[in-house]
Amino acid sequence: MKETLRIRPCKKGDGKFVIRWLTNERMMRMWCRDSFSFPLTEEQMNGYYEKFEDNQYSWGFTALNDSGVPVGSFQMSRVDYEAESVHLGFIVIDPEQRGKGLGHEMVTMAIRYGVEILGMKRITLNVFDSNKGAIRCYEKAGFVNEKRGDDDFSFENEVWSYSVMAYTVTD
Template sequence: MEQILRLRPYKREDGTYLLKWLTDRRMLGMWCREHFLFPLSDGQLDRYYKELENDPYAFGFTALNERGVPVGSFRMSRVDYENKSVHLGFIVIDQSLRGQGLGERMVSMAVRYGKEFLGMERITLNVFDCNPGARRCYEKAGFKEEQYKKEDFAFEDEQWGNYLMVYGK
């Protein structure tokens, strides 16, 4: 039986889950590039929450399971009402629940929200080439590669390429 998945606005207390999910330096880099420093801390998440509150073109979301427990998170940013576009980012699913289709469902729900409630026609996201599982998840949700930047981000002794993926126009 498929798990129930709900979306609600991100709340500051959801950060306790992010702290549990993003405990690895590499995973944190894939999640946010250099937006946060490892190890992730309450102070960094407080700043992130304040950024979301103060940015009229960005919204944070939390995905909840059937019991109302957070299982994933993402944000919509760069909302452009005139050009009808929005960017998804900071997408993460609880590590212990990966591989069950929750990421695809959460991203599909984000697309639906963007299209139906915000009136967006173009929805974008980025994914590093070293994260093929996430890329497959986004493809299953209907995203297609639009652009690839080789060696876009330096992580330790690696160079990560970055795909810009798009849903819609």
Template sequence: MMKLRLRPCKREDGREVMKWFSDERQMRMWCRDGFTFPLTDGQMDNYYAELERDPRAWGFTALDKDGKPVGSFKMAAADYEADSVHMGYIVLAPEVRGRGVGQQMVSMAVTYAVELLGMKRV
């Protein structure tokens, strides 16, 4: 299994995420209608700026053993009354797909939501 770390996202991560979509279909699987194809620096900057402004949302980047971004997701709509948070915009770098990295990343995210945020529903 790949050694994986999670950290809060940084705006420059968007440049890497943009490279992970070779066509519009792939991008739509990630974001539905949240962006237009092809992705641009401006769209990604706006996405990360919105995450920074939203007190109920956070972006995360998954890093491989060398610190290279290989995955990304966000948690949003955190509801501390209902102990729930939504997880979405999940994507992996093409070179790690099909190797269990997504399952590992989502498992780490759920652990974070339950153990650190106290959520009962993700």
């Protein structure tokens, strides 16, 4: 039987799960570029969640499994009510749960929230071009590659380019 996924607003205690999921620096950088220092700490994650309380244009969400245990996380930010757009970011699924369709389900739920609850017509996200699994997940959810990002990211001896992908509501 397929597991049911639920999303709810994030809570500070959710950070300990994200810390467990991002076990190496490469994985963490794929998630956040240079927004956090490695290794992630509860203090960093608590600060991340606290910022949502003061920002009316940004929210964090946690995806829960059937038992109510966090298995994923994402952020909606850069809300523009006039342009009816929102940006999806900091998307992560528990590595032990990958390959089960939970990433696709979580992203689909984020789209539904953005469109049905927030009334957005456009949802964007950034993804590193080397993150092929994430790209497939986003394409399956209806995102299309819109343009190449203009500020590559250096990690160790690699340079990571990224793409801006968009989901657009069609009438």
